[in-house]
Amino acid sequence: MKKLLAIILALLMLLSLVSCGNVQEEAEVTEQPIVTEDIEAEEMVIEDDAVVDDDDAIGETVAEEASDEIVHVVGWTDEFDDMPYPFGSSHEGDPDYYYYRTTIDSFEEADNYFRSYCGSEEYAAWLSEYRNSGCVYTAIDEFANVYSCIKYFNIPDDDAREILESTESFTDEEIDLILSDDAEAVAKYFVADTVFRKGKNIYSLCWIYNHSIEDYKECGLTSSDMALSFLYFDNVNLTDEAEEAIKAKIQRFLNTESNQMICSEELKGLVSEYIVLRKLFSTGYMSSSYEMVEVDGHEYYQVTDQRYNTWEEWEAYIRYYFTDDLAEERLEDDLFLNVDGYLYCSSGGIGYPYTDDYTYELLTNGGGVATVKVSIPSAWDDDEPNVRILTLVLDDEHWKISDIADIALQ
Numbered sequence: 001m002k003k004l005l006a007i008i009l010a011l012l013m014l015l016s017l018v019s020c021g022n023v024q025e026e027a028e029v030t031e032q033p034i035v036t037e038d039i040e041a042e043e044m045v046i047e048d049d050a051v052v053d054d055d056d057a058i059g060e061t062v063a064e065e066a067s068d069e070i071v072h073v074v075g076w077t078d079e080f081d082d083m084p085y086p087f088g089s090s091h092e093g094d095p096d097y098y099y100y101r102t103t104i105d106s107f108e109e110a111d112n113y114f115r116s117y118c119g120s121e122e123y124a125a126w127l128s129e130y131r132n133s134g135c136v137y138t139a140i141d142e143f144a145n146v147y148s149c150i151k152y153f154n155i156p157d158d159d160a161r162e163i164l165e166s167t168e169s170f171t172d173e174e175i176d177l178i179l180s181d182d183a184e185a186v187a188k189y190f191v192a193d194t195v196f197r198k199g200k201n202i203y204s205l206c207w208i209y210n211h212s213i214e215d216y217k218e219c220g221l222t223s224s225d226m227a228l229s230f231l232y233f234d235n236v237n238l239t240d241e242a243e244e245a246i247k248a249k250i251q252r253f254l255n256t257e258s259n260q261m262i263c264s265e266e267l268k269g270l271v272s273e274y275i276v277l278r279k280l281f282s283t284g285y286m287s288s289s290y291e292m293v294e295v296d297g298h299e300y301y302q303v304t305d306q307r308y309n310t311w312e313e314w315e316a317y318i319r320y321y322f323t324d325d326l327a328e329e330r331l332e333d334d335l336f337l338n339v340d341g342y343l344y345c346s347s348g349g350i351g352y353p354y355t356d357d358y359t360y361e362l363l364t365n366g367g368g369v370a371t372v373k374v375s376i377p378s379a380w381d382d383d384e385p386n387v388r389i390l391t392l393v394l395d396d397e398h399w400k401i402s403d404i405a406d407i408a409l410q
Contacts, residue, residue, distance in 0.1 A: 083242070083246070084241045086242040087237065087239065098194055098205060098235040099204070099205050100204055100206050101192045101194065101204060101205070102143065102191070102202045103190045104191075104192055106167075107178075108146075110145075110146035110164065110167055110170075111149040114149050114150070114153070114163060117153075117155065117159065118149070126144070126152055130144040131143070131144045135210050135211070138203055138219075139183065139200050140184075140190075141186075146178060147183070147186050160178075164178065174189075183200040184200045186200075187200045187201070187202055194232045198219060205229065208226075213256060216253055223253075223369035223393070224393055226250050226254060227364045227367075227369045227391060228371065228405065230247060230363070230371065231363065251364075253367070254366040254367030254369065260394050261366055261370070262362075262370045262394075266399050267372065267399075270390075270399055271360045273321055274390060274401060275356075275374075275376070277330075281330065283347065286345045287303065288345060289302045289304050293337075293339055293344060298334075300344035300346045301345060302343070302344050303345050309342065310341055311342060311343050313343070315331060318330050320400075323393060323395060323402040326401060357377055358374060358375060358376045358377070359375050360375070361373045369392065369393050370392045372390050373389055374387070375387050389406075390403070390405075391403035391404075391405070
């Protein structure tokens with residue numbers, strides 16, 4: 001009997017020890033540190049062999065493990081402004097598209113076709129270091145894209161051409177450009193329409209959001225650039241706090257450049273003249289005589305308008321309202337012709353299906369630059385109005401139109 005009791009006590013002690021061991025192991029598991037923002041992005045490379053069936057499931061798992069605390073991992077290696085995180089925990093659409101975008105889609109995505117050629121591990125390491133979401137690299141031959149991929153891995157032209165042709169995304173001329181050494185020309189051709197290019201450098205909205213006013217100036221970004229970026233950020237679903245922060249920073253930049261602002265009378269006059277010019281360049285119609293010349297199958301008639309019946313007067317009129325680049329574009333329009341010093345016009349334009357009841361709204365004003373939204377109602381009830389964003393700059397004490405953008409503001 002004594003032996004039986006001893007055996008029972010021994011078994012109870014053994015069970016107690018095993019139970020304590022399990023509790024200790026569970027405690028060790030729950031005491032694992034939670035992932036924080038200090039994790040380097042380079043450590044999060046997913047191997048090609050890993051298979052993910054459901055991206056949404058990944059998000060759900062992370063949310064459960066973090067107890068609803070969203071952790072943002074950022075791999076920046078530079079100093080940035082202290083700005084609030086731009087996106088909330090939920091948002092409509094894909095804000096990353098405009099926020100991180102640098103080039104047109106076909107160019108930005110084509111480097112994926114080179115993954116196998118470069119080797120999965122090497123490609124993943126390159127992408128992790130040079131991805132444009134890091135906001136560190138801005139040169140077209142540095143941040144991750146098809147052009148920099150070819151340069152970085154020193155891919156022979158014949159091999160690169162074969163892969164580029166397989167994408168069915170580029171013309172022969174575009175492939176020739178991608179395989180060239182002219183980085184600035186590549187950047188100019190493939191740059192997205194909601195970012196800014198200076199030489200071979202492209203500055204995304206992500207870059208603008210996180211960099212300082214001093215960086216803007218160092219990189220040559222102008223008041224006109226920043227006034228437009230003010231509008232581009234409307235395409236990104238920023239939080240209210242983030243939107244307030246970036247627009248305040250842009251306004252501070254404009255204020256540091258200059259305190260010169262357009263007055264209401266100047267704005268009214270410039271918008272009014274823009275409407276006149278828009279009609280002219282849409283229709284080609286002016287007061288004219290029966291004096292006609294034919295060029296390349298098009299008939300041109302001599303203009304009789306007293307404001308500009310000579311080419312010199314016409315050029316002076318255009319240059320008065322447009323900055324040099326836009327003026328050159330307008331003067332090269334084939335609706336108008338210089339014939340022996342006289343202005344001739346062709347009425348072969350596309351027409352002007354809009355009313356005269358236009359409206360305009362001043363969006364930004366300061367730093368010698370202003371932006372204004374001009375809305376021209378359609379002559380047809382069912383059609384949307386024509387909306388353009390004009391950028392106005394103070395050029396030699398006179399306000400001129402420097403950019404005309406078709407932007408779908410949210």
